[in-house]
Amino acid sequence: xxxxxxxxxxxxxxxxxxxxxxxxxxxxxxxxxxxxxxxxxxxxxxxxxxxxxxxxxxxxxxxxxxxxxxxxxxxxxxxxxxxxxxxxxxxxxxxxxxxxxxxxxxxxxxxxxxxxxxxxxxxxxxxxxxxxxxxxxxxxxxxxxxxxxxxxxxxxxxxxxxxxxxxxxxxxxxxxxxxxxxxxxxx
Numbered sequence: 238x239x240x241x242x243x244x245x246x247x248x249x250x251x252x253x254x255x256x257x258x259x260x261x262x263x264x265x266x267x268x269x270x271x272x273x274x275x276x277x278x279x280x281x282x283x284x285x286x287x288x289x290x291x292x293x294x295x296x297x298x299x300x301x302x303x304x305x306x307x308x309x310x311x312x313x314x315x316x317x318x319x320x321x322x323x324x325x326x327x328x329x330x331x332x333x334x335x336x337x338x339x340x341x342x343x344x345x346x347x348x349x350x351x352x353x354x355x356x357x358x359x360x361x362x363x364x365x366x367x368x369x370x371x372x373x374x375x376x377x378x379x380x381x382x383x384x385x386x387x388x389x390x391x392x393x394x395x396x397x398x399x400x401x402x403x404x405x406x407x408x409x410x411x412x413x414x415x416x417x418x419x420x421x422x423x424x
Contacts, residue, residue: 270373271358271371273388274349274360277360277368277369281388281390282390283390283391283394283395284388284389284398285387285388285389286389287385288409288412288413289383289385290382290383290410290413290414290417291379291380291381292380292381292420292421293379294417294421296354296355296374296381297354298420299416300354300374302420303374304330304357305326305328305329306319306328306333306335307319307320308327313411313412313416314411315412316338316339317337317339318337319335319336319337320337321334321335322334322335330348332348332351333347334346335347335359340404340408342363343363344362344363345363346359355373355374356374357372358370358371365391365392365393366390366392366393366394367389367390367391368387368394369389370385370386371384371387380420383417385409387409
């Protein structure tokens with residue numbers, strides 16, 4: 238068993254705080270464009286993750302892949318058991334409710350923002366974590382830039398920030414790389 242000393246715990250705490258600040262700075266100016274609900278504003282977050290990628294495909298192409306939630310597990314290993322309630326095609330719509338499994342836990346999600354080809358966001362809840370996951374699709378000369386940010390609260394968010402700060406960051410990077418591959422292959 239590993240015994241953590243006070244200096245080690247202090248280091249872990251300070252580096253965790255620094256990584257949140259660094260993540261927010263890395264996310265600018267995009268995190269400022271997200272319509273964070275009051276309880277998920279970054280100043281209130283226990284954990285925040287920012288990811289972005291440039292894709293040589295139209296915002297419409299990216300959007301049409303992204304809203305097909307039940308297909309995510311086919312091309313993104315970080316998600317399984319996705320089920321969109323009330324959708325025979327497994328496609329997200331405004332106010333959709335869906336369930337999914339990620340990082341070994343089951344979650345419920347409700348769409349909170351749904352602006353075709355531009356914005357998609359959902360709130361997820363779990364007994365130990367609440368999160369707001371937002372996507373922005375910004376047109377560029379060569380296609381679009383896709384941003385995905387997540388603000389989290391709760392016991393799991395604090396533990397993740399301290400002990401696994403890069404795990405979700407890496408999973409979201411993979412999600413974006415696979416989204417890019419699919420979108421660029423579709424055009």
